[in-house]
Amino acid sequence: MKNKTYKNFGDAFLELKENSPDISYGKIARELDITDSYAWNLPNRRRTSPIPKKILIELAKVFKVKPSYFYEYRLQELLYFIDINRRFLDYCLRQSKKFKKVEVEYGRPMEEIEGELDRPEETLEEFEELEEPEEKKEEVK
Numbered sequence: 001m002k003n004k005t006y007k008n009f010g011d012a013f014l015e016l017k018e019n020s021p022d023i024s025y026g027k028i029a030r031e032l033d034i035t036d037s038y039a040w041n042l043p044n045r046r047r048t049s050p051i052p053k054k055i056l057i058e059l060a061k062v063f064k065v066k067p068s069y070f071y072e073y074r075l076q077e078l079l080y081f082i083d084i085n086r087r088f089l090d091y092c093l094r095q096s097k098k099f100k101k102v103e104v105e106y107g108r109p110m111e112e113i114e115g116e117l118d119r120p121e122e123t124l125e126e127f128e129e130l131e132e133p134e135e136k137k138e139e140v141k
Contacts, residue, residue, distance in 0.1 A: 003065075009051055009072050013043040016063040023062060032058045050076065 005012045017023060029039040032055060042051070042059075051072050060067040067073045082089050 002069075004069050004071070004074070006071050009070060010043040010045060012070055013059070016065065017043070020063060028059070028062055031062045 005015070007015065025039045026036055028034075028042075029036045032039065034055075042055070045051075051070075053067075053073065053076055056070050056073045056076075057067045060069060060073075063069075068077075082092070
């Protein structure tokens with residue numbers, strides 16, 4: 001199984017559930033301490049509110065994957081990082097302008113030319129390097 005997905009939460013949840021036939025909605029409900037109906041509604045959400053981070057973390061434990069498997073978890077982490085490092089938002093916006101220029105130059109949407117550019121994993125590694133915990137910084141000094 002992959003260590004992450006770019007699918008929306010509902011599709012990712014259903015894929016994990018399909019690959020784990022021994023995990024029922026009842027088991028998910030018990031593990032997450034939610035009702036069976038809430039567990040069933042997780043992949044079939046009609047609300048636009050984000051899945052709570054606590055639910056994503058607990059659900060990852062049930063399916064034996066890292067929370068970062070879920071795109072929504074990684075997005076929430078990025079938003080938190082941007083919130084505490086507000087200048088990083090400007091960097092992201094500058095990068096998005098570069099991507100828009102690339103789309104114009106290639107004459108195709110970004111989804112079609114993505115494989116010809118930097119891979120998202122490489123960008124993620126660069127991002128993770130920026131997020132060095134304070135403890136490690138102190139140890140280096």
